Amino acid sequence: MTSLTAIPAYAAPAPKAPLERTTIARRPVGPHDVLIEIKYAGICHSDIHQAREGWGKGIFPMVPGHEIAGIVTATGSAVTRYAVGDRVGVGCFVDSCRECEYCEQGLEQYCVQGTVATYNGREKNGEPTYGGYSTHLVVDEGYAVRIPEGIGLDEAAPLLCAGITTYSPLRHWNAGPGKRVAVVGLGGLGHMAVKLAAAMGAEVTVLSQSLRKKDDGLRLGATHYRATSDEATFEELRGSFDLILCTVSAPLPLGSYLGLLRVDGAFVNVGAPEEPNSLNMFSLIAGRKTLAGSSIGGIPETQEMLDFCAEHHLGADIEVIRADQINEAYERVLASDVRYRFVIDTATI
Numbered sequence: 001m002t003s004l005t006a007i008p009a010y011a012a013p014a015p016k017a018p019l020e021r022t023t024i025a026r027r028p029v030g031p032h033d034v035l036i037e038i039k040y041a042g043i044c045h046s047d048i049h050q051a052r053e054g055w056g057k058g059i060f061p062m063v064p065g066h067e068i069a070g071i072v073t074a075t076g077s078a079v080t081r082y083a084v085g086d087r088v089g090v091g092c093f094v095d096s097c098r099e100c101e102y103c104e105q106g107l108e109q110y111c112v113q114g115t116v117a118t119y120n121g122r123e124k125n126g127e128p129t130y131g132g133y134s135t136h137l138v139v140d141e142g143y144a145v146r147i148p149e150g151i152g153l154d155e156a157a158p159l160l161c162a163g164i165t166t167y168s169p170l171r172h173w174n175a176g177p178g179k180r181v182a183v184v185g186l187g188g189l190g191h192m193a194v195k196l197a198a199a200m201g202a203e204v205t206v207l208s209q210s211l212r213k214k215d216d217g218l219r220l221g222a223t224h225y226r227a228t229s230d231e232a233t234f235e236e237l238r239g240s241f242d243l244i245l246c247t248v249s250a251p252l253p254l255g256s257y258l259g260l261l262r263v264d265g266a267f268v269n270v271g272a273p274e275e276p277n278s279l280n281m282f283s284l285i286a287g288r289k290t291l292a293g294s295s296i297g298g299i300p301e302t303q304e305m306l307d308f309c310a311e312h313h314l315g316a317d318i319e320v321i322r323a324d325q326i327n328e329a330y331e332r333v334l335a336s337d338v339r340y341r342f343v344i345d346t347a348t349i
């Protein structure tokens with residue numbers, strides 16, 4: 001049995017400090033908990049935002065990681081969903097109130113009391129949470145999902161954030177046959193959005209700053225790839241799309257993008273710019289358009305997404321790294337120099 005009081009991990013000891021090897025304690029396995037031996041943890045851009053306090057004050061030491069894939073190695077006495085040996089994943093949250101109207105609908109991500117974040121959060125008893133850059137995790141079985149056979153645990157890890165963050169709005173706004181979907185940005189989120197929207201049957205266009213990743217975009221399932229640095233793109237594609245899924249966190253000229261929508265089209269943001277944006281309301285009124293946002297997905301939908309990915313043989317495009325390469329990987333993420341997600345092999349911690 002693993003000692004839960006000295007679990008190897010990589011942590012940022014202070015804001016903006018490089019991550020380094022350390023050990024952390026996990027809670028004892030309770031009746032409803034599973035112990036997961038983490039195999040792979042994805043590096044999400046939000047790990048960097050939080051470790052560097054780009055979104056506000058953090059809890060340190062911080063063990064990031066909310067794209068977690070591993071194997072169940074122990075179960076509590078009351079656990080019914082999982083058994084030792086099961087392949088499981090954990091995403092962006094590890095608990096919620098469990099009784100509000102959204103939790104009851106399986107929309108835990110919108111829990112009125114807020115979710116307990118997988119890291120940089122606090123359990124209901126006030127203990128800090130530590131994420132996936134570690135070898136083991138204890139979690140309530142209700143907040144784990146099953147990773148179907150047919151998806152490698154390494155390529156599955158990023159699905160727990162990048163996958164569900166794009167799957168949920170694509171489903172909500174009915175991406176599918178006959179629908180024209182534009183994906184803004186071809187990074188960790190964008191590359192999954194292209195794969196998922198294409199697998200759902202939509203006609204996909206990538207809108208990227210340049211044509212640098214055009215070959216990748218078409219290989220991932222896009223039919224068209226256009227540069228937003230080219231003014232002609234906005235004129236030629238005017239009124240083209242049913243849905244625009246924006247995965248970038250840079251502030252965009254919203255009016256220009258809303259002009260690309262058809263009547264009743266929606267522009268949905270999953271990227272999180274640090275600065276507010278302004279909008280002329282006429283760009284919504286003309287064409288009955290929607291400007292919306294979307295946050296990850298609930299537990300049932302995350303399971304649905306994983307099953308969908310297995311059925312369509314989809315995983316993330318990944319670059320597997322050792323734990324001692326995390327700091328270097330952070331710099332490369334910031335430079336958009338990754339195709340398309342770094343995944344830490346946690347055996348190297």
Ligand SMILES: [Zn+2]
Pocket residue numbers: 044045046047066161162
């Ligand atoms: Zn994330």
Ligand SMILES: [Zn+2]
Pocket residue numbers: 096097098099100101102103104108110111112113114
């Ligand atoms: Zn709730």
